[in-house]
Amino acid sequence: MRDLYHDELQALIESMVEMTKLVGAAISQATTALLEADLELAEKVISADRMIDLLTNEVEDRSLDVMARQAPVAGELRATIAGLRVVTDVERMGDLALHIAKVARRRYPASAIPASLRPVITRMGEVSGTIVGKVERLIAEHDLTLADEIERDDDDMDDLHRQLFTAMLSPQWDQPVECAIDVTLCGRYYERFCDHGVSVARRVRFRVTGEPQHREALPRV
Amino acid sequence: MRDLYHDELQALIESMVEMTKLVGAAISQATTALLEADLELAEKVISADRMIDLLTNEVEDRSLDVMARQAPVAGELRATIAGLRVVTDVERMGDLALHIAKVARRRYPASAIPASLRPVITRMGEVSGTIVGKVERLIAEHDLTLADEIERDDDDMDDLHRQLFTAMLSPQWDQPVECAIDVTLCGRYYERFCDHGVSVARRVRFRVTGEPQHREALPRV
Numbered sequence: 001m002r003d004l005y006h007d008e009l010q011a012l013i014e015s016m017v018e019m020t021k022l023v024g025a026a027i028s029q030a031t032t033a034l035l036e037a038d039l040e041l042a043e044k045v046i047s048a049d050r051m052i053d054l055l056t057n058e059v060e061d062r063s064l065d066v067m068a069r070q071a072p073v074a075g076e077l078r079a080t081i082a083g084l085r086v087v088t089d090v091e092r093m094g095d096l097a098l099h100i101a102k103v104a105r106r107r108y109p110a111s112a113i114p115a116s117l118r119p120v121i122t123r124m125g126e127v128s129g130t131i132v133g134k135v136e137r138l139i140a141e142h143d144l145t146l147a148d149e150i151e152r153d154d155d156d157m158d159d160l161h162r163q164l165f166t167a168m169l170s171p172q173w174d175q176p177v178e179c180a181i182d183v184t185l186c187g188r189y190y191e192r193f194c195d196h197g198v199s200v201a202r203r204v205r206f207r208v209t210g211e212p213q214h215r216e217a218l219p220r221v
Numbered sequence: 222m223r224d225l226y227h228d229e230l231q232a233l234i235e236s237m238v239e240m241t242k243l244v245g246a247a248i249s250q251a252t253t254a255l256l257e258a259d260l261e262l263a264e265k266v267i268s269a270d271r272m273i274d275l276l277t278n279e280v281e282d283r284s285l286d287v288m289a290r291q292a293p294v295a296g297e298l299r300a301t302i303a304g305l306r307v308v309t310d311v312e313r314m315g316d317l318a319l320h321i322a323k324v325a326r327r328r329y330p331a332s333a334i335p336a337s338l339r340p341v342i343t344r345m346g347e348v349s350g351t352i353v354g355k356v357e358r359l360i361a362e363h364d365l366t367l368a369d370e371i372e373r374d375d376d377d378m379d380d381l382h383r384q385l386f387t388a389m390l391s392p393q394w395d396q397p398v399e400c401a402i403d404v405t406l407c408g409r410y411y412e413r414f415c416d417h418g419v420s421v422a423r424r425v426r427f428r429v430t431g432e433p434q435h436r437e438a439l440p441r442v
Contacts, residue, residue, distance in 0.1 A: 064298065064299055064302065067298055068294070068295035068298050068299070071292050073289070074289035077285065077289050078285055078289075081285065081302070081305070084302070165402065168398050168399075168402060169398065169399055169402075173398060177389050177390065177394060177398070177401045178389075178390055180398045180402060181386065181389060181390075181401060181405045184401070184402045184405040184406060185405060185409065188406065188409060
């Protein structure tokens with residue numbers, strides 16, 4: 001019975017890794033679609049989000065099913081609920097990649113990002129990709145050095161986010177208002193994407209060490 | 222044992238109602254702070270969010286404790302996990318009220334909202350207040366007419382959100398870029414606030430009727 005339980009948990013972890021890989025592809029493609037005004041790629045991200053949602057529903061249903069059948073003891077119960085919350089964070093990261101793709105689609109055939117901000121958005125896409133890659137390994141391996149790295153990577157994201165505002169508020173800014181709106185929205189999407197990565201890092205750290213996770217600072221799931 | 226279990230669940234519902242009341246006060250005060258450039262009120266919302274976070278942690282810990290001690294059967298397990306997710310939605314609504322208060326504080330002594338958009342933002346605050354009030358009653362009473370109303374109220378919010386963009390993109394728009402940034406961010410915060418209300422409505426409806434909740438359209442928790 002216990003062996004079956006642990007096999008089922010392992011299968012759930014594998015599905016979560018698969019979801020996270022899809023989210024990694026989504027944020028990378030959404031960033032390219034945004035920078036290159038690539039409508040086809042934007043549409044691809046938008047339709048692929050449905051697969052992430054289906055996987056999410058499936059992992060959630062299977063988790064609840066395992067919990068209902070196996071009546072996990074206290075520690076296992078908390079671990080499984082923490083797993084459910086990680087799933088939710090990853091799924092939400094997928095939604096945020098989708099939102100970025102929708103901005104790219106809305107502004108096609110132009111790019112929503114002015115030339116002066118391409119380097120910052122490029123970096124935001126890279127940092128997001130780095131974080132989601134580490135989330136994937138963290139779910140699979142529970143290596144807490146990855147959790148620490150994710151927190152540091154998120155500091156880089158916060159710096160990049162501030163650079164967007166600094167650029168838009170500088171006297172050199174000469175873009176139309178729709179550009180300011182799109183840059184503000186995309187900046188928020190990338191920032192939240194990485195916040196959810198930090199949330200996963202803190203949940204995994206808490207499960208492994210029992211160390212408090214400064215919960216009030218977390219994006220809640 | 223079962224009586225004790227149900228007493229504990231009832232106490233959890235009462236704490237969730239208390240949390241939701243605090244969030245209702247927060248969104249109302251944040252909107253006033255934003256429109257009236259009321260720094261004191263903005264600071265009040267910002268410090269009160271800590272109480273919402275503490276209540277959230279307490280309700281989550283008690284829920285997990287009840288689940289671990291009482292080993293709920295399948296239906297109860299799903300209901301308790303759904304309750305945990307409602308808590309998360311309500312806590313996130315509190316964060317979004319906090320973000321609005323922070324915009325008010327950042328722009329003080331000016332108001333972040335230009336005169337032409339005051340009616341729209343006033344209505345966004347009212348609709349948000351209506352939704353959070355219905356969320357509170359829905360948690361306490363499980364009356365599904367409230368869930369239906371919340372979905373309709375959220376359609377009003379989506380209309381208001383579109384009105385913000387229409388105004389900013391009209392030829393009459395003559396505000397500086399920081400104003401477009403703040404309006405874009407606040408619009409997003411109000412919209413997400415109401416999305417989480419819809420999420421609660423769908424979770425409660427699903428628990429009561431078993432009717433599918435179109436999960437892919439939900440803000441996930």
